[in-house]
Amino acid sequence: MKVTDVACHILQCKVEKPFVSARGWVYGTRASCVVEISTDEGITGWGECYGPSAVAKTFIETQFKARVIGKDPFDVEAIWEDLYNRIKDYGTTGMAISAISGIDIALWDIMGRAVGKPVHKLIGGAYRSEVVPYATGLYFIDMNRLIEEAVEEALEFKNDGFRAIKMKIGLGDLKLDAKRVAAVREAIGPDVKLAVDANHCFSVPNAIKLGRMLEEHDILWFEEPISPEDHDGYIEVTRALDMAVAGGENDFTRWGFRDVIAKKAMDIVQPDLCAAGGFSECRKIATLASAFGVECVPHAWGSAIGLAATVQFLAALPDQPPAFRPMPPMLEFEQTPNPLRDHLAKEPIEQKKGIVQVPTGPGLGIEIDREVLKKYKVA
Numbered sequence: 001m002k003v004t005d006v007a008c009h010i011l012q013c014k015v016e017k018p019f020v021s022a023r024g025w026v027y028g029t030r031a032s033c034v035v036e037i038s039t040d041e042g043i044t045g046w047g048e049c050y051g052p053s054a055v056a057k058t059f060i061e062t063q064f065k066a067r068v069i070g071k072d073p074f075d076v077e078a079i080w081e082d083l084y085n086r087i088k089d090y091g092t093t094g095m096a097i098s099a100i101s102g103i104d105i106a107l108w109d110i111m112g113r114a115v116g117k118p119v120h121k122l123i124g125g126a127y128r129s130e131v132v133p134y135a136t137g138l139y140f141i142d143m144n145r146l147i148e149e150a151v152e153e154a155l156e157f158k159n160d161g162f163r164a165i166k167m168k169i170g171l172g173d174l175k176l177d178a179k180r181v182a183a184v185r186e187a188i189g190p191d192v193k194l195a196v197d198a199n200h201c202f203s204v205p206n207a208i209k210l211g212r213m214l215e216e217h218d219i220l221w222f223e224e225p226i227s228p229e230d231h232d233g234y235i236e237v238t239r240a241l242d243m244a245v246a247g248g249e250n251d252f253t254r255w256g257f258r259d260v261i262a263k264k265a266m267d268i269v270q271p272d273l274c275a276a277g278g279f280s281e282c283r284k285i286a287t288l289a290s291a292f293g294v295e296c297v298p299h300a301w302g303s304a305i306g307l308a309a310t311v312q313f314l315a316a317l318p319d320q321p322p323a324f325r326p327m328p329p330m331l332e333f334e335q336t337p338n339p340l341r342d343h344l345a346k347e348p349i350e351q352k353k354g355i356v357q358v359p360t361g362p363g364l365g366i367e368i369d370r371e372v373l374k375k376y377k378v379a
Contacts, residue, residue: 067082097252123316131311167181194219345366
């Protein structure tokens with residue numbers, strides 16, 4: 001089998017109600033760079049790149065496409081190394097790796113389709129046939145009802161069957177953040193897990209100060225409390241708090257995670273399949289984490305393709321640590337408005353009663369609806 005073409009589709013759609021994160025980013029549209037790889041045997045694979053779509057598309061079309069055409073998809077890791085070495089002088093992190101990630105995911109999709117097996121069967125086998133999702137949401141929408149809207153949305157997630165929720169914090173007022181978290185915890189009760197995500201907006205002292213204010217609310221983890229570059233700062237925050245500290249969605253490749261994991265700068269690392277290097281590289285990151293006793297709970301944000309890839313990866317991820325009654329890694333199932341997540345697959349991935357079934361179809365386990373692809377394609 002040989003690759004005959006690598007095509008990029010930039011998809012974009014507006015959301016009805018814009019939302020804001022702690023970084024001040026206003027999300028009024030959802031976009032994605034979808035990678036479609038064709039072969040001479042008529043098998044097509046799909047991948048996705050995290051980050052600005054036009055940048056990923058440019059990397060693929062100008063740096064990678066010609067090096068992938070003519071290759072055997074089953075040489076996936078050899079292809080990964082070739083692409084990485086091509087841009088090693090100027091692209092060991094960031095969008096260059098996101099572009100490689102989309103290609104890598106699509107190649108694994110092709111392999112799975114070629115042998116009639118889901119990707120999780122090719123990367124180690126099924127540790128589980130279902131995963132527990134946590135709902136990511138509770139962004140900032142109505143600045144006059146920040147606490148009320150958070151409580152209302154959290155209760156909606158609970159009523160929908162979610163057993164865990166991750167809420168956004170980082171309002172610039174530590175006491176208001178703490179009050180908002182306290183209100184959500186009181187509303188959802190003790191049986192629903194609650195994590196908080198600061199999108200790296202705090203200094204080390206403020207992260208520690210707020211973390212101590214939140215400890216009484218049984219927080220599952222404190223995600224990205226400080227800037228992702230400050231690995232020594234992460235060590236300070238992690239050692240100071242009696243709660244798990246998570247991060248890593250803005251780190252890339254095994255080399256980017258190596259020192260973070262070896263120093264145990266975080267209790268939980270969160271590589272994104274569509275950013276950190278695809279299946280090929282995230283397998284290595286997870287192995288590093290396991291060797292050092294660090295949990296691996298991947299980040300997920302994007303279309304149905306990235307979501308499906310994350311589910312496949314989670315299915316093949318061992319419990320960390322193994323136990324008689326293990327606590328398997330959970331699926332990030334963000335709940336902000338996104339037609340690319342909900343409609344791009346003919347049979348979307350859904351949670352029912354707090355469970356997401358792992359797709360057992362070949363490759364990523366989903367089929368792309370080309371009419372939806374055409375509807376949202378802008379380039």
